[in-house]
Amino acid sequence: MPSDHVVVLHRWTDSYADYASYLDHSEHRVSYVTTPRARAALPAAAAAVAVVPSTEDRAAVRAAVDRLTAEHGSPARIVALHEVDLDVAAELREELGVPGETPDRLRPFRDKLAMARRLAAQDVPVPPTGPAPDHAAVAAFADRHGWPVILKPVRGTASSHVSRLDGPADLAGYAFPPGVPLLVQSYLPHGILHVDGVAADGDLRVWRASRYLNTCLDFTHGDALGSVEIDDPVLLKAVGEFTRRAVLAMSADPWVFHLELFASADGSEPEFHVLEVGARPGGAEIPFVWREVHGVDLMAAAVDIQLGRPLPAFPHPAGPAEDGGAGGYGGWLLVPTPAARPCLVVAATPQTGLPDGPYAERLPAPGSRLADLPGYEHSGARFRFRGRTGAEVERAVTRTAARLDYRCEPVDPSRPPHVVLVGTGGRVYREYALRDAAAHGRVSTVNDAPADWELPYLDGHLVADTGDVDALTRAVAEALAGDAAPAGLLTWSEVLLERTAEAAERLGLPHMTPQAVRNCRDKLRTRQLLERAGLPSARYAVAHGLDSALAAAERIGYPVVVKPRALAGSSGVVLAGSPDELAALHRHADRAAFAGLDPLDGLLIEEYLDGPEISLDCVVLAGEVHCVNLARKRIGYPPFFEEVGHLVSPWHHEPWADETTDLVTRIHAALGVTTGVTHAELRLTARGPRLVELNGRLGGDYIPLLGRLATGVDLTAAAMDAALGRVPDLRPTRDDCAEVRFLYPGQDGTVARLDVAGAREVPGVERVVALAEPGQQLLLPPRGVVPRLAAVVATGPDAAACDRTLTEALNRIEATITPAEEA
Numbered sequence: 131m132p133s134d135h136v137v138v139l140h141r142w143t144d145s146y147a148d149y150a151s152y153l154d155h156s157e158h159r160v161s162y163v164t165t166p167r168a169r170a171a172l173p174a175a176a177a178a179v180a181v182v183p184s185t186e187d188r189a190a191v192r193a194a195v196d197r198l199t200a201e202h203g204s205p206a207r208i209v210a211l212h213e214v215d216l217d218v219a220a221e222l223r224e225e226l227g228v229p230g231e232t233p234d235r236l237r238p239f240r241d242k243l244a245m246a247r248r249l250a251a252q253d254v255p256v257p258p259t260g261p262a263p264d265h266a267a268v269a270a271f272a273d274r275h276g277w278p279v280i281l282k283p284v285r286g287t288a289s290s291h292v293s294r295l296d297g298p299a300d301l302a303g304y305a306f307p308p309g310v311p312l313l314v315q316s317y318l319p320h321g322i323l324h325v326d327g328v329a330a331d332g333d334l335r336v337w338r339a340s341r342y343l344n345t346c347l348d349f350t351h352g353d354a355l356g357s358v359e360i361d362d363p364v365l366l367k368a369v370g371e372f373t374r375r376a377v378l379a380m381s382a383d384p385w386v387f388h389l390e391l392f393a394s395a396d397g398s399e400p401e402f403h404v405l406e407v408g409a410r411p412g413g414a415e416i417p418f419v420w421r422e423v424h425g426v427d428l429m430a431a432a433v434d435i436q437l438g439r440p441l442p443a444f445p446h447p448a449g450p451a452e453d454g455g456a457g458g459y460g461g462w463l464l465v466p467t468p469a470a471r472p473c474l475v476v477a478a479t480p481q482t483g484l485p486d487g488p489y490a491e492r493l494p495a496p497g498s499r500l501a502d503l504p505g506y507e508h509s510g511a512r513f514r515f516r517g518r519t520g521a522e523v524e525r526a527v528t529r530t531a532a533r534l535d536y537r538c539e540p541v542d543p544s545r546p547p548h549v550v551l552v553g554t555g556g557r558v559y560r561e562y563a564l565r566d567a568a569a570h571g572r573v574s575t576v577n578d579a580p581a582d583w584e585l586p587y588l589d590g591h592l593v594a595d596t597g598d599v600d601a602l603t604r605a606v607a608e609a610l611a612g613d614a615a616p617a618g619l620l621t622w623s624e625v626l627l628e629r630t631a632e633a634a635e636r637l638g639l640p641h642m643t644p645q646a647v648r649n650c651r652d653k654l655r656t657r658q659l660l661e662r663a664g665l666p667s668a669r670y671a672v673a674h675g676l677d678s679a680l681a682a683a684e685r686i687g688y689p690v691v692v693k694p695r696a697l698a699g700s701s702g703v704v705l706a707g708s709p710d711e712l713a714a715l716h717r718h719a720d721r722a723a724f725a726g727l728d729p730l731d732g733l734l735i736e737e738y739l740d741g742p743e744i745s746l747d748c749v750v751l752a753g754e755v756h757c758v759n760l761a762r763k764r765i766g767y768p769p770f771f772e773e774v775g776h777l778v779s780p781w782h783h784e785p786w787a788d789e790t791t792d793l794v795t796r797i798h799a800a801l802g803v804t805t806g807v808t809h810a811e812l813r814l815t816a817r818g819p820r821l822v823e824l825n826g827r828l829g830g831d832y833i834p835l836l837g838r839l840a841t842g843v844d845l846t847a848a849a850m851d852a853a854l855g856r857v858p859d860l861r862p863t864r865d866d867c868a869e870v871r872f873l874y875p876g877q878d879g880t881v882a883r884l885d886v887a888g889a890r891e892v893p894g895v896e897r898v899v900a901l902a903e904p905g906q907q908l909l910l911p912p913r914g915v916v917p918r919l920a921a922v923v924a925t926g927p928d929a930a931a932c933d934r935t936l937t938e939a940l941n942r943i944e945a946t947i948t949p950a951e952e953a
Contacts, residue, residue: 497607618853888942
């Protein structure tokens with residue numbers, strides 16, 4: 131069993147930190163506090179994940195840590211690697227009595243006034259610096275030290291709210307940002323270096339110096355920002371000596387540092403002033419370059435320090451090798467987005483593989499949308515370089531910046547939104563949904579075949595191989611190209627869900643993440659994650675072969691449910707009440723298939739959850755789960771789980787309602803589902819509600835239609851809004867009942883005649899849909915899959931009224947089946 135509890139505050143979406151390699155998740159109970167957008171970057175082995183709107187929201191983070199503490203015990207350590215999260219982590223350590231950096235120890239690194247005072251007190255040069263509470267203070271400072279001056283937050287990052295004022299006129303027109311304490315500093319017209327590394331035991335353990343191409347301030351004004359590692363041995367010697375002075379003046383404790391220096395070469399010897407220093411790994415591409423070019427993981431060193439572990443040996447501990455080391459020299463380039471966000475990427479030419487090109491890039495694809503997100507991670511186009519000399523790296527950075535064609539167009543929120551739907555599905559089951567979607571906004575489709583019945587509802591259509599994520603992504607980008615309206619991506623197909631999620635991730639569109647989709651699709655993974663999160667579930671085992679299945683069932687106890695790990699539509703799902711039944715039914719489950727889905731390796735053997743089965747449709751926005759539409763399932767043809775009907779009726783008064791909504795909310799968090807519309811299937815057992823499975827898409831079998839008829843809430847419209855990142859209207863306008871019942875043949879055979887006209891005349895019938903046609907063969911379970919003749923949908927004030935209507939309507943359907951042996 132894992133011993134101590136480690137809490138990690140995390141905010142990156144990219145792989146800046148490899149927590150799984152830093153922390154043995156089987157040795158420690160590692161839980162995370164993160165944001166909806168960053169949730170997907172976390173290790174699958176996390177003991178628990180708490181999602182908050184922002185890791186800067188102190189109240190939300192503290193509440194999340196309290197919940198994690200209640201579940202997994204008091205934290206032994208708290209880890210935070212991003213500069214913005216250091217303050218909250220320090221406060222939590224102090225409040226909870228956790229070892230590590232406290233607010234007092236952190237203050238000189240986060241409070242730039244305190245930083246300047248500490249350095250000056252140790253005779254380390256810094257530009258003249260003072261508080262800037264108002265215009266008068268800045269004017270007085272400029273009278274003493276001259277113009278220009280720099281105004282910046284006392285606590286800040288990524289040059290946010292940093293301004294240069296060249297004289298009294300600039301000051302007179304300057305508006306102080308509300309609630310942001312500022313300092314004023316003399317402007318130094320020197321080049322800027324950054325030095326990154328690790329200090330411990332009174333010395334620098336490892337370090338490297340780089341020269342900025344342009345400045346961070348210019349980057350905030352729309353200019354590209356680059357960095358190249360220095361290879362001049364004379365300059366490196368001077369930088370190393372100054373860095374040692376500055377770093378030791380700040381702290382004698384072990385720490386990872388990011389030091390920025392003004393470097394003047396006016397005299398024979400370079401002169402340095404400290405711009406600022408952070409007690410954390412550098413931002414931008416610095417952690418990646420160190421890891422990929424030099425084989426040193428600064429994030430790992432920071433985790434070691436925060437956990438109180440000894441630091442490893444570093445290559446070239448005295449500083450950079452004369453040849454840069456085994457990987458040579460590194461550099462990076464950030465190109466800001468050339469339009470106000472949110473925006474549509476019009477052009478972005480890849481640079482990897484070109485002469486003097488980068489070895490790695492993060493470049494948004496044309497057709498993708500860029501949200502308005504803070505930090506260098508989301509700055510625009512990002513590139514990383516390596517070379518044998520600093521000059522070689524600088525040439526590559528310069529040439530990449532010169533030849534890059536990167537153009538964007540602002541999204542116009544006033545334009546009608548545009549949602550691309552991947553896979554429309556069968557007309558009989560999904561035409562109502564496409565009609566509802568089109569009534570709510572513009573819809574284009576991407577399908578494997580040309581549009582047919584869909585055409586009256588569409589704004590556009592493209593044919594593409596939806597089984598190929600690259601082809602699918604290109605088609606979605608083409609469908610949205612040149613359209614700067616708000617955009618979204620949606621599918622209600624289980625088969626296409628994972629590829630749609632991958633396309634959405636590449637194109638920057640709101641969607642459930644691919645990892646969350648996989649967590650739902652793989653039923654074994656679902657059970658494992660629920661178990662790890664401490665949520666009530668079903669006993670389970672994975673079996674390979676009949677002997678393994680029999681042994682698993684013996685451990686769990688009969689009856690057991692046998693199911694493929696990753697199919698759909700109850701394909702291959704059976705109930706076995708004894709070893710003999712399991713032996714007889716095992717082949718049915720083991721050989722089950724569903725077109726377009728991989729069943730994955732092994733069968734899942736689960737405890738049978740006795741009790742009524744329900745489904746609960748939810749809308750998830752930024753990690754907040756809204757439980758909307760509950761349907762009571764009708765199951766037939768035992769030992770198989772054929773869904774023969776669904777009833778949506780009032781449910782909030784039920785004694786199990788609150789427990790069910792709480793469990794479903796926690797299940798979404800455990801599986802990493804933070805965006806989209808979901809369809810949860812549960813059993814109401816004597817021990818409480820238990821999950822059967824969670825599907826990451828709109829429910830089937832007309833369930834969303836039933837919800838609209840019974841409550842007035844349109845789940846299809848809600849799915850459209852969620853795909854656009856918008857909050858849908860989920861307010862019910864009525865509390866009636868709506869039910870669908872499916873008509874099955876009495877025996878295997880071929881449909882000779884089907885007449886549903888009589889059923890349509892029954893009062894209370896909302897619609898009748900013929901699901902089969904003459905000449906179609908229907909085989910009952912287990913020989914056939916969903917062998918339905920017709921669907922009848924009815925509405926009424928209560929369940930009894932729906933039942934009477936459906937019974938009469940189904941009796942009026944005339945069907946002639948030629949038995950299989952006569953066909």
